[in-house]
Amino acid sequence: MNALNVKQSGAVGYDLTVNEVNLPDETYSGQYVNFGALPDQIKLNRAYTDSYTPTQRRVVLVHELGHALWLDHSCDSQIMGPSDSSRKVSTLQDLDKAVYRYKWGW
Structure with missing residues (x-):
């Protein structure tokens, strides 16, 4: 696997x-979108x-990064x-780590 380059929106070459x-009519706190040839995107x-604690926001971001690494949903109580x-x-x-290692061989 090559390195994954992550950058804030608006950057080129990532x-x-x-x-x-800010989409109150949507039902997600975070979403990963694969755009094919264009850079993929995580939307928070x-x-x-905004009503989440900093820790809760970080968990949402890490969860969506998991999707960017092609990890699917797993069990309750896991990221x-x-x-x-x-x-x-x-x-x-441990389960999150095991699935990552199984998927990517590290």
Whole structure:
């Protein structure tokens, strides 16, 4: 696997950009979008995350970075758990690490 280059939105030449949106009609706090030939994007929805603690916001970002690394949802209580309310942890757990290593061989 080559290095993953991450940069804030507006940067050129990066594989993944991260930005904030304010979309109260959407149902997500964070979303990863693969644009094919264009840089992928992680969107953090301030309509939800503005009421989160800094730790909760960080968990949403790490979860979406997991999707950028092609990790799927896993069990409740893991960073890659299916919903914000199911993620009661703020650090990668053993299952998160094992799935990453299985997927990428590290």
